[in-house]
Amino acid sequence: MKNIYIIASNVIRDAVRQKLFYVIFLFAIALVAISPMLPMLEESLKSQILIEVSLSVTSLFGLILTLALCITQITGEVTRKTVYNLFAKPVSRLQYIVGKYVGILLALAVILMILGLEVMVLIVLRLGLFSPSILLGIFAIFLECAVIAAFCLLLSTFTKPAVNAVVTLLFYFFCHMKSTFLFEHINQGGSGGPAILYYPLYYVLPNLENFNVFRRIGYGEAIPVSLVFQLTLYAAGFVLLMGTTSYLIFRRKDL
């Protein structure tokens, strides 16, 4: 545990050094940019649209942040050879992978929490509406980012950062299209070349749309605790699967 904590805290230190926390200020600017469209909306739709759009923007920032935190995390250290000094110490490869992932999650949690508070403040200021359910939306974004981070970290054990970024973005889009494009294609009995690709994608990829609870929060619907629990388990299952695969790849990798 000690080594995992040391590695995780170093990931956060690195995130601070890379000025990733500046995203908080960029996000505030993005939110201010959304505000002028409010007067154009009907009064009854204002809160609904503002919450939904703000959470969607937060989700986008979450994706960018996850990519920035993950793509060079392991490949970068192997290329720069800084891993030699770590693995010459009593640090196992499992501790290294887990430490990196925990550090990424902690950095994401802190930044997303601040972004969530910014959204809440915006809604209070613009509409005079205090909506704590926004934090549930932020938690769903965090879970989605946790899944993307696990995938990105898995790729980081064997690919270069540019390839990692492209494949992770494809992963993100396919996972969001699972309940629409992929589902429709499979149910229409698609065959031929693409079907070979679509079937495994449909059954293997997580459905990231499950984490999209923004509309429900916008409409003021209550999010049941059971759903939060299910989403957490859903994300944890994929994280565990991808984390285990990362370790199996990295365990015997020549550095």
Place this chain on the structure above:
Amino acid sequence: MEKTAIELKNVRKTYRVGLSREFKTAIEELSLVVEAGGIFGLLGPNGAGKTTTLKILLGFVFPDEGSGTMLGRPIGDRQAHERIGFLPEQPYFYNYLKAEKALDLYGRFFGLSRASRKSRSGELLDTVGLGRNSHLTLDKYSKGMLQRFGIAQALLNDPELVIMDEPSSGLDPIGQKEVRDILLRLKDQGKTIFLSSHQLSEVENICDSVSIINRGKSVMEGNLSEILISKDTVKIVLQGDVTRDMEQLKRLSAGFEIEGDTIKLEARRENVYDLLEFARKLDMDLISSEPFRRSLEDIFLELVQDTGK
């Protein structure tokens, strides 16, 4: 403490060449024994497999065949890593950290308390001559300073075994001398030092035993003084009238050199008594007689050329 610090048995390592099916052999049937205490030098030309050997020992790469132990534990074992220090070739660190912070970070992996990390870091940075630069981030350090820092971090846990890949790389002559002194001090403290180096004079000056590898194979291994001292040749220095007939002396000598009234000879052991008898007949004085000592460079070049570079 274990009698044997490092042991490798029939280790073989190949690398795939790019994406092809071709494999390059980095290490072939390499066996190595490093006794505890003393300084062991691993020598070899570029591409001989020195760095791969170190990487195998530290668990950075995995051998295709063979096995090994380090401080009595299987190679790559974390418990052994509690008791070792490592200086990589061209050391890379988290360059956004200040030297003292970086040492603090590495010290935490060994479970050192905050107070002992602080005192040990200060002490080591002073030892390697970086005491006044401890507040600088490592990206401000020159190559030589990074090398010194690398030595400091390798000694952080007061290791029993120190593994160093080219410890004098990037250092000026003063720095090289300081590193040599540090290594000798560690040896006096009973530590084992395993170093790979290109600098044959450095190895000759400080190592107790060496292994010379070429093309991934060990071509010579043993105690350095036994390797350097020739059992067959004796170096003799005579003094006297050099204008007399020296033909008989020349015939019995492997090497013959006149400097003023002094004659320096190299003779095969079986010819020594005949040669001294003849020198006595010429009224020459025997100044010295000692086993002939070859330079490590001569032996190294001979072995590397013999085994085909």
